[in-house]
């Protein structure tokens with residue numbers, strides 16, 4: 065794929081609203097606070113949903129009402145009051161009176177460092193940009209290319225209208241409504257997210273990235289993503305945005321479902337940078353995400369993620385290796401600083417024969433943060449010759465942070481081969497002095513050491529994303545060593 | 547170039563350097579010899595600006611300027627280079643990436659543009675050739691799993707890339723076989739000019755046959771107890787340090 069330039073992105077931004085009408089049909093106000101069947105019906109009606117979808121949501125709501133909010137050992141936070149949340153608010157609209165001068169200069173400085181264009185900065189801050197409708201826009205070209213291959217890529221609300229048979233068939237099949245508290249909540253109230261379908265034998269010719277990245281600026285609290293790769297197809301999907309997203313919604317509970325049919329491959333990369341809260345840990349986003357992929361025969365799913373944001377992150381992208389010879393991979397970098405808490409990891413469920421999984425987790429803790437890795441490798445009795453390799457490395461900066469590793473292995477088949485390696489290292493004074501001596505200041509030295517530590521995972525990201533992620537790591541650790 | 551006056555330094559309550567006086571002029575090569583634990587590495591670290599050590603008395607001048615307030619990276623930007631006795635590992639960071647960062651950070655500090663990729667590449671090739679470094683070596687993680695000799699050669703490679711004004715080589719010869727010693731010495735000699743100075747710390751006369759010093763100093767218990775010309779190194783080799791120690795206590 066040819067390199068997609070910032071300029072092209074900019075062009076696309078200009079035409080995006082026009083293309084998809086994301087904002088146009090959602091001008092209305094916010095719903096009253098609280099959650100009940102009435103509200104669910106109202107959300108569904110607002111979105112013009114068919115009856116089956118309304119029922120699906122109501123069912124999820126009933127399940128959720130019976131569930132208890134979970135407790136996790138390694139994260140501490142004030143539990144949200146679910147009746148105090150408004151479950152339907154229009155996506156962030158532009159404020160005609162706001163300009164970049166109204167934005168926190170610190171944030172602008174960060175955007176500058178990340179190399180985010182002025183227009184994109186405005187977008188992220190909900191500032192109006194001059195919309196030039198270019199008839200031969202990049203977005204149109206992209207959309208045409210995708211359409212020619214039969215690829216469907218659209219907001220999930222659109223998919224519910226336009227492709228009900230696909231949504232009906234797959235929604236909730238990987239992450240069932242009753243899966244967990246937050247998944248149930250999401251199923252009841254989700255209002256946006258993306259849908260992607262790659263037909264049989266098709267190799268998606270571009271990273272489905274830029275679309276989503278734009279989408280992100282207006283993304284809601286309860287996002288729902290469904291990616292289906294039909295037999296022998298391939299798609300690489302990029303989610304997230306390196307720009308720090310401040311959000312008035314403290315609680316985020318997304319669900320992502322991936323389905324890789326026989327011989328298909330899905331690469332799903334995330335760079336997430338929710339606002340982590342200030343240096344005292346106040347005001348950050350709680351991010352509770354359920355991400356899971358289902359692998360049929362000979363298929364492969366790779367999750368790659370770089371997490372630097374959120375006050376509290378709870379996230380376990382997982383793979384269910386159902387088909388024989390299927391492969392699951394998880395590559396993760398999680399950075400915590402100040403008072404952040406991250407509890408992330410993965411679950412690899414080996415059901416088929418000769419299934420293989422690889423887990424590489426890199427945790428970086430600074431400040432007073434706590435970084436936990438929790439991994440579960442489950443090998444079912446019929447999973448002959450299943451193999452797993454896990455490597456969990458932690459890097460500590462200073463003496464006040466913590467890294468915790470909890471690898472769980474449940475092997476119910478004797479032929480299983482499971483390997484686990486773990487290391488913990490600390491950025492040493494000697495390393496810093498060595499860099500300083502070569503003219504590299506401490507801030508840059510840390511960035512260099514951290515990048516080196518994270519290299520195995522950064523290498524898994526698509527090129528453009530890797531560069532951004534690298535800068536992001538640098539910025540999130542700024543000022544973390546005195 | 548470098549002028550050290552009555553330097554006392556140590557760690558916590560412990561005094562290590564106890565009144566060092568040393569003047570190194572541009573164009574000169576000084577050798578510092580002395581028994582283990584006499585303070586040679588401490589002296590080089592203090593010159594390079596390692597904060598762990600506290601300077602309790604005395605001053606260090608670089609080109610006439612007191613460098614007390616300068617951080618280690620600022621001293622590096624001023625042209626100070628230290629070849630470490632024990633080079634540090636940085637996993638995942640390649641030799642090339644590291645040196646590229648070092649050069650560009652130094653240029654940035656001086657208000658210069660980053661070095662272009664082609665110029666960088668050319669320079670890397672040239673210096674790698676000079677030090678007979680295999681190109682594959684350059685894409686390995688910095689010092690990770692390097693043999694003792696590889697580490698030292700890599701230090702001199704970095705020196706050659708950075709072209710410092712004042713190079714301090716702390717036991718660069720230990721761990722080198724005779725061929726490597728010749729190659730490394732050749733690298734150092736290439737740097738020598740009327741504008742640069744080199745301080746060579748070593749135990750052995752052997753290195754000084756390749757890098758011929760103008761002056762030789764003997765460090766003992768944190769003090770320079772004897773200074774002379776290159777003949778002093780030969781004398782030391784013959785008589786050992788006990789001779790100096792005895793003299794020092796008289």
Ligand SMILES: Nc1ncnc2c1ncn2[C@@H]1O[C@H](COP(=O)(O)OP(=O)(O)O)[C@@H](O)[C@H]1O
Nearest residue numbers: 557562580581582583584585586587588589598
């Ligand atoms: N970081 C340190 N902490 C404690 N003692 C140190 C430290 N660095 C050096 N010393 C002590 O200072 C003395 C001189 O050490 P060093 O400068 O390494 O000697 P040399 O390089 O001449 O062998 C030794 O007694 C050593 O133990």
Ligand SMILES: [Mg+2]
Nearest residue numbers: 586587588631
């Ligand atoms: Mg020493």
